Every structure is written in C-alpha cells, then in structure tokens.
Amino acid sequence: MRISRWGRRSTLDRVRLVACAAGATGFLGMAPPVLASPHPLPWRLAGVAALVALAVLAVVTYRRRRPVPGDVLLIPGLMVLGGISHQDPLSTIGVCSNAIFAFSLYGSHRRGAVLAVAAGLAIPVVVSISPYSLGRLIPWHHPAVLGNLPQMALMALLMRILHSCLRAQELSARREGLLARTGSQFLRLRDLQALREAVTAAGEDLAELAPGTAVLVVERRAGSAIVVASCGALQGLAGAAVPDDLSAVLDALPPDVLTPLPQGPGALGAAAPQVGHWQGVALATAEVERFLLLGGTRRVDESVLDGYRTLADQFSLAEASCASYERLSHRASHDELTGLPTRALFLEQVGDAIDIRCGAVTLLNIDLDDFKQVNDVHGHAAGDELLVEAARRMREVCGGASVPARFGGDEFAVLLPTSLGGEDAAELARALCRRLTDPMVLSAATVTVGASIGVASWSAPLTAGDVLRCADIAMYTAKAMGKNRVEVFDPTRHGDVARHRLLEDHLISAVERGEVFLHYEPAVDPATGACVAVEARPHWMHPLLGLLRPEDFLPQALRSGRICDIGAHTLRTACTEVAAWSDADGMGEVEVRVDVAARQLADPTFADVVLDALAASGLPARRLLLELVDADDTDERTAHPQLRRLAGHGVRLVVDGFAGGRDCLTMHEGFPVSELKLDAEAVEPGADAHRVLGLAQAIGGFLGLRLTACAVATAEHAEELRALGVAAVQGPVVAPAMPATHLASWVARRARVSAASAAD
Incomplete structure (x- = not known):
C-alpha cells in the first residue's frame, strides 16, 4: 500500500506546514490593502515588499526546518515596515500575529522569547511612527495598543508549548525507530568488532537527537576501568583509562538505577568542560562489569536516558549472541577433545x-x-x-x-x-x-x-x-x-591407487556438474549399409584426468554404486537426443541402445526411470533397447517384474556380451529377451569363433532372437556375418563412437550412400 507524502510527515512537520501556509497566505493577503492605502507610492511598495519578504521567509524557514540565520533581527524590521504601510497602524497586530504563528515553531526557547518580545514591541513602534487610526490620533500607550500585548505573549507561549510537545514526540518517535532498527541489526551481526562499531554509530545517531549530550561506556578489566565507547560531546576516548576518583564512584553505582555522579564533572572536566549533570548506571551483564555514564550541558531528559539504556541492553544481548555463535562455530569446526581443527576447517x-x-x-x-x-x-x-x-x-x-x-x-x-x-x-x-x-x-x-x-x-x-x-x-x-x-x-608408485581415489571422489557429483555426456556408436544393416541403431556410450570430462571413456570409469562407478545415477542420466539424455533427431534424414526409425547393469535393475524404481525418460522425450518405446551387460549377476526376483512391465510398454531387452549361449538360455525363461548381441570373442575370425557363432545362430533361430555383432573390423567379416543371418553390425568397419553433434549428419550421409547403392 502506498503512503502519501502527507502521511509520511511527522506531526510537528504537518503543523509547521499548516502554520507556514497560513502565515504566508496572511502576509500576502495584506498586500492589496497596503497598495490601496493613501500613503506615497514608495512607502506602499516598501510595505508590500516587506510582506512578501515575510511570506518568502516563512517558506524558506519551513523548507530548512530551522531558522534562517539572523532572522530575529530581520523579522521585527519587516513587521514594522509592513505595519506602517497600512492605512490603520493597528493592522500591525495582524502582521505580528502571522509572524508569531509562522516563525515560533523553530529554534530554541530563547529565540522564541526574543521573537515574541519583538512582535509585541512592533505594535507600539508602528503606532508611534504612524499614530492615526480611522482618522483619529492614538498614542502608543493607548489601551487599544497595549491591550494586545498580553494576547501576543499568550500566542507566543502557546506556540512554543506546542513546539516543545511536538518536538519531544518527534524525537521520541525517531529514537524508537532507531532502536527498533538497531535491535534487529545487532542480532544479525556475528563479529564482535563489527557489533561494537555498529553500537558506536547508533550512539552517535542518538546523540544527534539530543545535542549537547555526552556518553561513555566503561568496562572494568583487570581491576581498572577502561572506556570502551564514547560519543556525542565526548569522542575519541575509546581505550582510555578512567581516573581513579571516578573509578571509585563507579563501584557505588546500583544496577539499573540512574544515579547522579557528584564527582563526575571534576573527573571528566578536562575532557569535556562544557558538559555537566553527569549520571551513571551499572549495567547487568554476565561477562564483564559495564557502566553507562551520561552528561549534558543541561540535565539530560529521561527519554534520552531510556534510549541509551535500551541501546546498552541491546548491545549486551547481541554481545551474548556473538559469544554463543563464536562458541558454536568453534565447536563445529574444532575437535572437542583435542581442540584441533576438524576436517572441514x-x-x-x-x-x-x-x-x-x-x-x-x-x-x-x-x-x-x-x-x-x-x-x-x-x-x-x-x-x-x-x-x-x-x-x-x-x-x-x-x-x-x-x-x-x-x-x-x-x-x-x-x-x-x-x-x-x-x-x-x-x-x-x-x-x-x-x-x-x-x-x-x-x-x-x-x-x-x-x-x-x-x-x-x-x-x-x-x-x-x-x-x-x-x-x-x-x-x-x-x-x-x-x-x-x-x-x-610418489605418483609413479601410487598412481593407480591415486587414480581410483580421484575417480571415486569426483564420481559423486559428476552428473550434477554436467561432466557426463554421450557419444553414439552406430550399427548398420550389413545388407543395405543403412544405420539401424546407435549405442549410447557415456563419456566423462574429468576435471583433473581429462576425457575418460566408458571403460575408464564405469567399473569404478559400478563398485561405488554411482552407476545408477550415471545410468539414469544416460537414459534421459539418449532418449531426448535421439527423439530430437527423428525428423533428420535417415533417423526416423533408428533405435537407441542403452547399457543397463544388474545393479540398476536392483533398484525398484528403475522401470519408472525408463518410462519417465520416454514420456519426457516423446521417443516411441519400440525404439529403445536395453542392453543387459552382466546377465549372470541379475536378481530375477527384482528385475523380472520391472522388465515385464517395460516389455508391456514396448521396450525391448538385449543380452549383451554373448560368447557361449549360456546367458540367453538361462534368462529367456524369466526375461523378455528380443535380441542377442555377440561380443568380440564370438565374431573374430577363427574356428572357435565360428562354432560360437553357429551356436548363437541356432539359439537365435530357435528362440526367435535377432543377432547383432560388435567389434567388426573388416568389410569381409561383415559380409560373412550377413551371410550367417546377423541383422546388424558395429565396430571399426562402421564408425567409432562419435559426439552427438556429429551423429545426425553421419546418419544422413549413410542414408544417401545406401539409397544410391540400392538404386544401382
């Protein structure tokens, strides 16, 4: 809610504004009668100028919120000049009344008294200079003249009383606002030195609200009294020792009761000879003996004393909070038994x-x-x-x-x-x-x-x-x-151990830091050469070891349990990136293969992770193949329900690393396997490999499984595998794993080459 400028003003400021407006209006309202008076033109112009000057002076005084220097000499002269220019000299009463109303709400009581006397004297002075009123002669001591003087005095007195009350109310509100701010500010501070500086600054702000006030905060340390803070009329005494005569007086101060210091002026006279009326109070603190001493050029008002006492109490509370925080911080960062720093520190x-x-x-x-x-x-x-x-x-x-x-x-x-x-x-x-x-x-x-x-x-x-x-x-x-x-x-002797330690330490947050990204290894149909699938292979840009391939860090991730985080990240990223390329040339039906470890399947939320990745990316489930890389270690009780659920949504399962057929035979009963992937041992040239390949072909044909071969090195070998019924090949003969930014263009080029070959 917006607050108007009027609402933000203090009561004193509002009253001053009303008085300024009324006084200035009154002065200007007297100008037309002056111009119409029978006096000579220069006389009339001088009177109008005096009235305008009074109006301007009223506005300037309000804008300054304090009297214009020398105005107690200027205002009486302007009142006399404005009064004698009227046709009736008794009109000076209006000029003087406006002056008292407009100018009495500023400055000291002494100034107010001088202004009231000047206004009272201005009336008989004007009558003496221009003694004709309504065509008749009146002396300056006529009852019609002197009878208005008590009214002038009463008006001035009432305005000063109003000023004093409103000024006290304004200062009290400013003190309360200052103390409210400092209370919350102090409790936020944790450094004792910063707290002391903030308290000293707040003490100076309080001193500005009570000019002439001197404040000392004294603490007793090792038997001697030391000034820890000084402000107001006494500054720069922090660290000074208190004289012995005053130190003895401090011992007699009762707690929480302000007591006059009979020896105060004598002990502190050298530092502030203009300050007297010293009072002191012993402050209740748990750690040290602390005293608050206040003095002023005149007796310090009770509200000022209460403000400083509140400030001292706030400091004591914040000081205790700082000490508690320091103890807790030390306890948190240091071993309680030996006092030594802990690991974090x-x-x-x-x-x-x-x-x-x-x-x-x-x-x-x-x-x-x-x-x-x-x-x-x-x-x-x-x-x-x-x-x-x-x-x-x-x-x-x-x-x-x-x-x-x-x-x-x-x-x-x-x-x-x-x-x-x-x-x-x-x-x-x-x-x-x-x-x-x-x-x-x-x-x-x-x-x-x-x-x-x-x-x-x-x-x-x-x-x-x-x-x-x-x-x-x-x-x-x-x-x-x-x-x-x-x-x-020694890195040459401890390097392997150090590398494992570095891997383990940084694996914890590698995914969160965005250090894990994917390369894709394409697989092609050996008959057409078209890309049919890509295998997502996570790579890690280690902050110390540089680019790491999957075989460099996945075993460590598997041992440490971080494989679940990396696997979930791989699933999400692969589904998102492949789905984004669906409209690219040759990518419309390309499948994405993601390795899955048995440890991931042990997580009961694994199926949810997969389905969430598909839903978020929009990739059809039929285009996602999960390659189980350690089939023998899989716990069927946990994995079976999840894989069945995924198969129900169209996700397919591949048994990876087949070299003897045992994995497929033992798992087919429990898992919805749709493809068998042959590792390097099964596809490398040689008699043993041909027997393994023949066995895999027989099992695949019997169970209805598609065969894929990896690590294929030559075109001749790829042709042999095609003749044996292998549906897809990958390896050096096709292309190495490549960054995501290169894959789409590579697949598009492969599609164009395949289409050209088919046309021929």
Missing part, C-alpha cells in the same frame, strides 16, 4: 595456503597404530588421554607455524610451514613418528603406540582435497608395509 586452511603460498604446501596424514588395543584394554578414558597427548606431541614436533587437525578416531593431519618440503618434510615426519612411539604415561597405564604417516606435496592442478587424498594413500601404503613408518607419496 583444515581443508579450508589448506586451500587458503595453496592460494597464498603459490603451491608450497606439504601435508602429513597420520594414523595411530594399535590405538584400538589401548581402547579395548584400558577403556575409552585412556584412549581419550592418549589422543590428547598425541595432539600435544604433534604441536611440539611440528612447531607453532604448523596446523595440526584431527579427523576423528585416531586419524590426524598436519599442514606444514612453507619452509618445510621435500626431504625436510620427510625428516620431520620421521621425527614425529619416533616421538609418537615414545611411551605415554596415562592415568590407567603406560602405553606405547606407533604411527603410520603419509607425506604429500601440492602440485597443479590438485585441490586441497586431492593433496589430502594423496597423503592418505601414502599413509595407507605405510600401514600396509608394516606400520610405524613414513611413506612419501
């Missing part, structure tokens, strides 16, 4: 070190050997003592510039200083290993443990997590080689 510190040190970063990954035995024999309390002592020894050996951390259990890590790297880091790790094997005297017993330590240094383009993983690999290698030893990470 440690990795953040390692990342910062990589950025700052430009790569001069070396880590130790430490695992205590035989710690479980201490826990089992002597109890968890002894185990906790051992961990605390181990953390102490790490600080002792690695030095204050190092950053040790505990990851949980008996696993630790250390970020070494910049100066330590290479052999120096390995030597320090060996020294730490020896120190950790020294006997540890615990409450329950004296025990001895060992330590397996891995050392790794950063090199581009590794992240902080990658460096830690390398140190972790080296540590596990040390443990596997007999424990209680140091192993430095």
Whole structure:
C-alpha cells in the first residue's frame, strides 16, 4: 500500500506546514490593502515588499526546518515596515500575529522569547511612527495598543508549548525507530568488532537527537576501568583509562538505577568542560562489569536516558549472541577433545595456503597404530588421554607455524610451514613418528603406540582435497608395509591407487556438474549399409584426468554404486537426443541402445526411470533397447517384474556380451529377451569363433532372437556375418563412437550412400 507524502510527515512537520501556509497566505493577503492605502507610492511598495519578504521567509524557514540565520533581527524590521504601510497602524497586530504563528515553531526557547518580545514591541513602534487610526490620533500607550500585548505573549507561549510537545514526540518517535532498527541489526551481526562499531554509530545517531549530550561506556578489566565507547560531546576516548576518583564512584553505582555522579564533572572536566549533570548506571551483564555514564550541558531528559539504556541492553544481548555463535562455530569446526581443527576447517586452511603460498604446501596424514588395543584394554578414558597427548606431541614436533587437525578416531593431519618440503618434510615426519612411539604415561597405564604417516606435496592442478587424498594413500601404503613408518607419496608408485581415489571422489557429483555426456556408436544393416541403431556410450570430462571413456570409469562407478545415477542420466539424455533427431534424414526409425547393469535393475524404481525418460522425450518405446551387460549377476526376483512391465510398454531387452549361449538360455525363461548381441570373442575370425557363432545362430533361430555383432573390423567379416543371418553390425568397419553433434549428419550421409547403392 502506498503512503502519501502527507502521511509520511511527522506531526510537528504537518503543523509547521499548516502554520507556514497560513502565515504566508496572511502576509500576502495584506498586500492589496497596503497598495490601496493613501500613503506615497514608495512607502506602499516598501510595505508590500516587506510582506512578501515575510511570506518568502516563512517558506524558506519551513523548507530548512530551522531558522534562517539572523532572522530575529530581520523579522521585527519587516513587521514594522509592513505595519506602517497600512492605512490603520493597528493592522500591525495582524502582521505580528502571522509572524508569531509562522516563525515560533523553530529554534530554541530563547529565540522564541526574543521573537515574541519583538512582535509585541512592533505594535507600539508602528503606532508611534504612524499614530492615526480611522482618522483619529492614538498614542502608543493607548489601551487599544497595549491591550494586545498580553494576547501576543499568550500566542507566543502557546506556540512554543506546542513546539516543545511536538518536538519531544518527534524525537521520541525517531529514537524508537532507531532502536527498533538497531535491535534487529545487532542480532544479525556475528563479529564482535563489527557489533561494537555498529553500537558506536547508533550512539552517535542518538546523540544527534539530543545535542549537547555526552556518553561513555566503561568496562572494568583487570581491576581498572577502561572506556570502551564514547560519543556525542565526548569522542575519541575509546581505550582510555578512567581516573581513579571516578573509578571509585563507579563501584557505588546500583544496577539499573540512574544515579547522579557528584564527582563526575571534576573527573571528566578536562575532557569535556562544557558538559555537566553527569549520571551513571551499572549495567547487568554476565561477562564483564559495564557502566553507562551520561552528561549534558543541561540535565539530560529521561527519554534520552531510556534510549541509551535500551541501546546498552541491546548491545549486551547481541554481545551474548556473538559469544554463543563464536562458541558454536568453534565447536563445529574444532575437535572437542583435542581442540584441533576438524576436517572441514583444515581443508579450508589448506586451500587458503595453496592460494597464498603459490603451491608450497606439504601435508602429513597420520594414523595411530594399535590405538584400538589401548581402547579395548584400558577403556575409552585412556584412549581419550592418549589422543590428547598425541595432539600435544604433534604441536611440539611440528612447531607453532604448523596446523595440526584431527579427523576423528585416531586419524590426524598436519599442514606444514612453507619452509618445510621435500626431504625436510620427510625428516620431520620421521621425527614425529619416533616421538609418537615414545611411551605415554596415562592415568590407567603406560602405553606405547606407533604411527603410520603419509607425506604429500601440492602440485597443479590438485585441490586441497586431492593433496589430502594423496597423503592418505601414502599413509595407507605405510600401514600396509608394516606400520610405524613414513611413506612419501610418489605418483609413479601410487598412481593407480591415486587414480581410483580421484575417480571415486569426483564420481559423486559428476552428473550434477554436467561432466557426463554421450557419444553414439552406430550399427548398420550389413545388407543395405543403412544405420539401424546407435549405442549410447557415456563419456566423462574429468576435471583433473581429462576425457575418460566408458571403460575408464564405469567399473569404478559400478563398485561405488554411482552407476545408477550415471545410468539414469544416460537414459534421459539418449532418449531426448535421439527423439530430437527423428525428423533428420535417415533417423526416423533408428533405435537407441542403452547399457543397463544388474545393479540398476536392483533398484525398484528403475522401470519408472525408463518410462519417465520416454514420456519426457516423446521417443516411441519400440525404439529403445536395453542392453543387459552382466546377465549372470541379475536378481530375477527384482528385475523380472520391472522388465515385464517395460516389455508391456514396448521396450525391448538385449543380452549383451554373448560368447557361449549360456546367458540367453538361462534368462529367456524369466526375461523378455528380443535380441542377442555377440561380443568380440564370438565374431573374430577363427574356428572357435565360428562354432560360437553357429551356436548363437541356432539359439537365435530357435528362440526367435535377432543377432547383432560388435567389434567388426573388416568389410569381409561383415559380409560373412550377413551371410550367417546377423541383422546388424558395429565396430571399426562402421564408425567409432562419435559426439552427438556429429551423429545426425553421419546418419544422413549413410542414408544417401545406401539409397544410391540400392538404386544401382
């Protein structure tokens, strides 16, 4: 809802606007009678100019919201000049009344009194200069003249009272609005220094609403009183010590009761000699002794005192909130037992070190050997003592510039200083290993443990997590080689392990980051050469290892369980892209084949994933073939209902990797298989391959299965397979897997070549 400009004004501002409008209108309304008076023309013009000047001055004063400098001298002269130009000098009463009405709502009480006296004197002065009223002579002391002076005084007094009340109301509303904003602002702050700066700024804002006010916030620390904040008439005293005489007075202040400070002016006179009327209150805080001292050039109003006390209470509450947040943050990022950083904070510190040190970063990954035995024999309390002592020894050996951390259990890590790297880091790790094997005297017993330590240094383009993983690999290698030893990470010796670790780490969010995309391997009819199907093959653009083919990462995805995410992504993408190409030349009935692992079929939502992909893409179900790549591992109890459901919608199933016929024979009873795919062993030239191929041909003919051959290398071999009844071939003789952007044009060219061959 929009609020009008009138509604946004304060009550005082609205009254001032009405007074300004009424006064200016009154001044201008007197101009016509002045022009019609019998006085000489210059006299009349001077009077009109004075009235117009008063009207303009009223408007300017309202726009400034404060008096024009020197107006207490200017206004009386204009009132006299405007009055004597009237035909009747008693008309000056109207000029003076308008002036009091228009100008009394600004400035101090002293100014208001001067203005009232000037307005009262202007009437007899005008009568003295122009003593004729309605054709008769009247002296300046005539009752008709002096009788109006009490009315002028009463009007001025009432206007000042109105000004004082409305001004107090406005200041109170502004203080309340300021405190309402600061209360919510303070509670959002989490840094204590930022909170102190915000409180000081708010104190200055409050001081502007009460000019002449001086404020000190004093805390008692280590037996001495220190100024922690100052504002208003006293500034720049933060950090100064409070004089002893005033410090003694603070001890006598009761809590939450403002008390005059008899020694305040004497103790603070040097800092602010113009400020007196000091009062103080002891603030209730849990952490420190805190006092609020207020003074002013005159006695500070109770509403001002309440505002500062509210601000102090808000600060105390926000300070406690900051302290609680700091404790919780420390607890979340530090191990409660040893006080060391946890994994998340440690990795953040390692990342910062990589950025700052430009790569001069070396880590130790430490695992205590035989710690479980201490826990089992002597109890968890002894185990906790051992961990605390181990953390102490790490600080002792690695030095204050190092950053040790505990990851949980008996696993630790250390970020070494910049100066330590290479052999120096390995030597320090060996020294730490020896120190950790020294006997540890615990409450329950004296025990001895060992330590397996891995050392790794950063090199581009590794992240902080990658460096830690390398140190972790080296540590596990040390443990596997007999424990209680140091192993430095070497890519030539630990590369395979490191690669698996990198794959596992990045597989978790590879799909979400958009790193997995598809290439398509076409399959053609060996009789016509036309493309009949494309096999979707996921590829991964690894952030560190570059482009990975399916065989490079799918086994790891299968072991880690990420195959379900990658498989679902492959299904959705393949259906969407192939459906989008349906109108392209030669793509109208091309089928898409997607590999499915047994682990995917174990997911009870697999059928829903497939049907959702078909529905979202608009691809007909008859054009989707699911290739089961590990048929022997499939759990028929879970897979059978889902595959039956998919077959009911028109989706077909292919048994992939047939080399002996067992897969097809054992599965055909439970699964709706429609095609048999022959692997490289079945189609490569040779007597054994011919027997396998013959068996597959016989089984396919008996069960009504279509045959497809992969890894076909030559045109001659493709022709042999065509003669044996193979319906589709793929492999080097056709084309390698290609990006989606190249497939449609390749299929179109293949269709044109096939059509030309058929025409010939």
